[in-house]
Amino acid sequence: MLINMMLAGCLRSVVHGEIFMADEHGPNSCVTCPRRQLTEWRNLETEHLELVNRHKHDRILKPGEILFNQGDESEGIYCVKDGLVGERRFDAEGHSILVRLNHPGTTVGYQELLSKTPFRNSAEVLQDSHICFINKSIVQQLIEGAPSVGQRFLRRSLKDAQDLEDSFVEVQTISVKARLLHVLMIFYERYGRLDPDVGHVFDIPVARQDLAALVGAAPETISRTTRQLQADGLVQFPGVRKAIIPDLDLVFDAIGADT
Amino acid sequence: MLINMMLAGCLRSVVHGEIFMADEHGPNSCVTCPRRQLTEWRNLETEHLELVNRHKHDRILKPGEILFNQGDESEGIYCVKDGLVGERRFDAEGHSILVRLNHPGTTVGYQELLSKTPFRNSAEVLQDSHICFINKSIVQQLIEGAPSVGQRFLRRSLKDAQDLEDSFVEVQTISVKARLLHVLMIFYERYGRLDPDVGHVFDIPVARQDLAALVGAAPETISRTTRQLQADGLVQFPGVRKAIIPDLDLVFDAIGADT
DNA sequence: GCATCATATTGATCAACATCAATGATAGGT
DNA sequence: ACCTATCATTGATGTTGATCAATATGATGC
Numbered sequence: 001m002l003i004n005m006m007l008a009g010c011l012r013s014v015v016h017g018e019i020f021m022a023d024e025h026g027p028n029s030c031v032t033c034p035r036r037q038l039t040e041w042r043n044l045e046t047e048h049l050e051l052v053n054r055h056k057h058d059r060i061l062k063p064g065e066i067l068f069n070q071g072d073e074s075e076g077i078y079c080v081k082d083g084l085v086g087e088r089r090f091d092a093e094g095h096s097i098l099v100r101l102n103h104p105g106t107t108v109g110y111q112e113l114l115s116k117t118p119f120r121n122s123a124e125v126l127q128d129s130h131i132c133f134i135n136k137s138i139v140q141q142l143i144e145g146a147p148s149v150g151q152r153f154l155r156r157s158l159k160d161a162q163d164l165e166d167s168f169v170e171v172q173t174i175s176v177k178a179r180l181l182h183v184l185m186i187f188y189e190r191y192g193r194l195d196p197d198v199g200h201v202f203d204i205p206v207a208r209q210d211l212a213a214l215v216g217a218a219p220e221t222i223s224r225t226t227r228q229l230q231a232d233g234l235v236q237f238p239g240v241r242k243a244i245i246p247d248l249d250l251v252f253d254a255i256g257a258d259t
Numbered sequence: 260m261l262i263n264m265m266l267a268g269c270l271r272s273v274v275h276g277e278i279f280m281a282d283e284h285g286p287n288s289c290v291t292c293p294r295r296q297l298t299e300w301r302n303l304e305t306e307h308l309e310l311v312n313r314h315k316h317d318r319i320l321k322p323g324e325i326l327f328n329q330g331d332e333s334e335g336i337y338c339v340k341d342g343l344v345g346e347r348r349f350d351a352e353g354h355s356i357l358v359r360l361n362h363p364g365t366t367v368g369y370q371e372l373l374s375k376t377p378f379r380n381s382a383e384v385l386q387d388s389h390i391c392f393i394n395k396s397i398v399q400q401l402i403e404g405a406p407s408v409g410q411r412f413l414r415r416s417l418k419d420a421q422d423l424e425d426s427f428v429e430v431q432t433i434s435v436k437a438r439l440l441h442v443l444m445i446f447y448e449r450y451g452r453l454d455p456d457v458g459h460v461f462d463i464p465v466a467r468q469d470l471a472a473l474v475g476a477a478p479e480t481i482s483r484t485t486r487q488l489q490a491d492g493l494v495q496f497p498g499v500r501k502a503i504i505p506d507l508d509l510v511f512d513a514i515g516a517d518t
Numbered sequence: 519g520c521a522t523c524a525t526a527t528t529g530a531t532c533a534a535c536a537t538c539a540a541t542g543a544t545a546g547g548t
Numbered sequence: 549a550c551c552t553a554t555c556a557t558t559g560a561t562g563t564t565g566a567t568c569a570a571t572a573t574g575a576t577g578c
Contacts, residue, residue: 164423
């Protein structure tokens, strides 16, 4: 799966006519990284880009591996090149909730780096992932040298705040069923494809427990809710990490109607 | 009440030796505004400060009055000089929750101004308030002319995101009782004073319904919970907007212990 | 292919909170 | 000071989702 995604990434840069760059810089160069356009480094000039590229470290990580732990001091910033990274917050009783998911093209840990505060969440790899690390001294140089970086982080922070505000409102006002549907729709938008025979097919990239942590409910409640969704004909679950939505409109209606 | 707060504000600037400035600029000048140090305008040089001061509009507003409505386009930024402004989000059923409170020295509506998106919440005056309005064209000039302003807004946004993340986690993990205690502690920190006879006395600056909207619970649940807190000896409620905490440690323990 | 361990589901029960309906208290206007 | 409208409290009841315990399913190693 990871291999496929990486190949896809490589092919894309070739297709875009950057084959010489790709050769010159190697397949893992930030210069040719197809995800960079989605990050705060998108407007970097060559000079700064090369700086990042020289000093970055990149690793392939497996599900369960940790980028940083709640309480750690920030050492730098992480870029998700491929895969999926969850930010998890543990409470006093050892329960955890997934605060957000970080998809490819996202920088993780910028908030604590910029505010110089300890990590509030742990960052945990949820799927085979390709992660780049950029040390805080480099980020500091970028912020001082490239004004666009500060602006991008401001935009990013504004967006994160908006998303959190929505999540905050959602968790107080709507039911587990509607929230689960919402999470499934997010997965559908990212991983979905239309099979004309059965409907909109997509992967659920996390285990049931993490799906529960994402919705903010107990795993048992998620089981019961998925069963109900199947009974209602809204979503089929042919496997524990597969889902099919026969009719998107039914789902939209249900999210709106349900509490 | 408002009068008292405004007098207090005036006196403070006099006490701080700015009596000439205050005379020169009038009691409502941004130049001498004691709240400015808390806002994103704190590092402004005289030139920009005068610009703000010339173009700002200020008004005294009463509880229930609206600064802006959910869905409106942003026209500028609001500074809370005195009083209290709540940001309220309405859901489809007409229920509302208070997403955050804005105390004196806070700018309101910066997020939508900077991201050029419609207001996601309504801003509603909760106590007699003194509010200044700064048009977006002025804010634009400040951001372009004074680099500190952009930095301040970045810091502000990072902090708001952190607060929202905490609220998000809190609402999913802890009980109404603990959340209510937390909200009461916030009021205590801001409005509290120690009376040696009875304990820590403070005002609750909002009506019961809004206290409920702040905790994210039904007003009836707040009633029952306050009753329980009295029965447990944690908090006394001698009036609907007054509270007394006999022993802070008991409250801290209860917040920690309760779910 | 089987044993083992983790993960997922199901059932039964319980606690927390919402809702509805009724009553009691409070504040603002005349 | 009274009237009225709004706000707060209380009680009765219903719903949602958590928890505990048991079973089932699936994955991994040998």
